[in-house]
Amino acid sequence: MLVIMLSLLVAGTVCRADEDPKKRAELLKQIEKLEQQIAELRALKLQKQSLPVKRDQCMKVVGVEGYCSCVVEKLPANVDFRQFVHILLVPAGELGYEKMKPDQQRDIDAALVAWAKCVQYKGPNKEGFLKDIMKRKTLF
Secondary structure, X not given: OHHHHHHHHHHXXXXXXXXXXXXXXXXXXXXXXXXXXXXHHHHHHHHHHHHHHHHHHHHHHOOOHHHHHHHHHHOOOOOOHHHHHHXXXXXXXXXXXXXXXXXXXXXXXXHHHHHHHHOOOOOOOOOOHHHHHHOOOOOO
């Protein structure tokens, strides 16, 4: 639907935009904004579709409803539960974190934040534990 609106917007204003560079720049900004909104809607749709799958994966492995619900809600759309566990257990160097694209690094960082917000960690909680996690030395 947004694509149709975008097409109509472009078709209706192209003639006028060619005449005025200011209008052309404004039109390009509107197009970029619409493209961003479309991308956000697609990401939201992907996340909503993947929530049940992630929850099922978590429940099969962990079996703690509160934890699984929390993690599933906080994980990025691009990270399923299997990838989440991999991210938690593999040191940053082995993941190739430094060589990843910024959006991949953001997904990994968001997965670590999801873990930190959802888990009731019972292991050794030394000074700077969470700060070390975010530096990606290793989780454990």
